Amino acid sequence: MKIILVLCIFMYIKPVEPNTHLIYLYLQTASALRYSTEMIPVYKTLAVSVPKPFVYMVKLNRPEKLNAINPIMWKEFKECFDGLSLNPDCRVIVLSAAGKMFCAGIDLQGMMEMGQNLAKYEDIARRCKFLEPKIKDYQESFTAIEKCSKPVIAAVHGACIGAGVDMISAADIRYASSNAYFQIKEIDIGMVADVGTLQRFPKIVGSDSLVRELVYTARKYPATEALKSGFISLMLDNEESLLNKSIEIAENIASKSPVAVQGSKMSMVYSRDHSVQEGLDHIAMHNKAMLQSEDFLNAVMAQAVKGDPPIFSKL
Numbered sequence: 001m002k003i004i005l006v007l008c009i010f011m012y013i014k015p016v017e018p019n020t021h022l023i024y025l026y027l028q029t030a031s032a033l034r035y036s037t038e039m040i041p042v043y044k045t046l047a048v049s050v051p052k053p054f055v056y057m058v059k060l061n062r063p064e065k066l067n068a069i070n071p072i073m074w075k076e077f078k079e080c081f082d083g084l085s086l087n088p089d090c091r092v093i094v095l096s097a098a099g100k101m102f103c104a105g106i107d108l109q110g111m112m113e114m115g116q117n118l119a120k121y122e123d124i125a126r127r128c129k130f131l132e133p134k135i136k137d138y139q140e141s142f143t144a145i146e147k148c149s150k151p152v153i154a155a156v157h158g159a160c161i162g163a164g165v166d167m168i169s170a171a172d173i174r175y176a177s178s179n180a181y182f183q184i185k186e187i188d189i190g191m192v193a194d195v196g197t198l199q200r201f202p203k204i205v206g207s208d209s210l211v212r213e214l215v216y217t218a219r220k221y222p223a224t225e226a227l228k229s230g231f232i233s234l235m236l237d238n239e240e241s242l243l244n245k246s247i248e249i250a251e252n253i254a255s256k257s258p259v260a261v262q263g264s265k266m267s268m269v270y271s272r273d274h275s276v277q278e279g280l281d282h283i284a285m286h287n288k289a290m291l292q293s294e295d296f297l298n299a300v301m302a303q304a305v306k307g308d309p310p311i312f313s314k315l
């Protein structure tokens with residue numbers, strides 16, 4: 001009897017076999033983050049740096065091409081934001097650009113190459129089959145900003161045209177220097193914007209009338225007007241003060257509980273696209289777990305005793 005009992009217990013606690021699935025998942029994640037020695041990923045079209053602890057700077061880095069988005073950049077952009085979403089050393093991302101302007105839009109050379117590939121097909125159905133996944137991939141590149149669990153601050157200097165507007169419309173916060181202007185340029189090249197501007201821009205800017213005017217005319221929308229209509233929330237004198245301010249705000253956000261910051265982003269993105277009741281249900285589901293996180297206790301205690309700001313663990 002005793003032996004059977006011992007045997008039962010032994011069987012119950014027998015060592016777990018190595019979980020190959022978990023190991024695979026770990027390797028996959030590690031390679032997605034593309035850790036270099038300092039855990040800063042390296043890309044051809046983006047320059048990633050860490051100006052302050054927990055603050056990552058992602059710079060569009062094709063200055064000689066005015067940061068036009070080519071096929072490599074579309075791909076790397078998604079990889080970069082997907083990686084930072086999981087990187088516990090990153091709490092906030094500042095999205096900026098190298099060179100004299102933020103972004104000239106889609107790289108027309110890349111478009112031309114796509115046109116040549118498209119010409120291989122005669123039939124409209126086959127052409128559509130070729131194009132649809134391309135468009136969706138491009139959409140996913142910018143949706144990666146929104147799906148990224150960390151807040152993204154877009155810091156725009158100079159021109160931000162076409163796909164550049166689609167890009168920053170997916171950011172959490174937008175700041176610009178006074179020389180910045182935006183242009184929803186797609187109409188001028190005979191196409192409908194298809195990577196996020198028409199879906200996100202109207203939800204940021206309150207005036208439907210202004211949105212439609214900007215879309216139909218493709219006119220320049222200067223920083224002062226963007227500030228007045230709420231597309232940007234801050235305008236700085238020059239590029240340097242723009243970057244300084246963006247990093248300063250990022251540092252502030254990075255000092256808060258990452259559980260609270262990431263949960264807030266998730267809830268705001270969800271609630272934008274759902275009813276009030278659905279949003280409330282969603283956050284109730286989330287918070288019934290997250291209110292039990294150590295962050296909640298630590299932050300409440302720190303507020304109560306008005307002591308040093310609390311240090312939060314990586315997330």
Ligand SMILES: *[C@@H]1O[C@H](CO)[C@@H](O)[C@H](O)[C@H]1NC(C)=O
Pocket residue numbers: 240241244
């Ligand atoms: C930006 O920050 C740097 C480094 O902290 C500082 O030297 C510089 O004066 C700042 N520039 C402006 C315009 O605030």
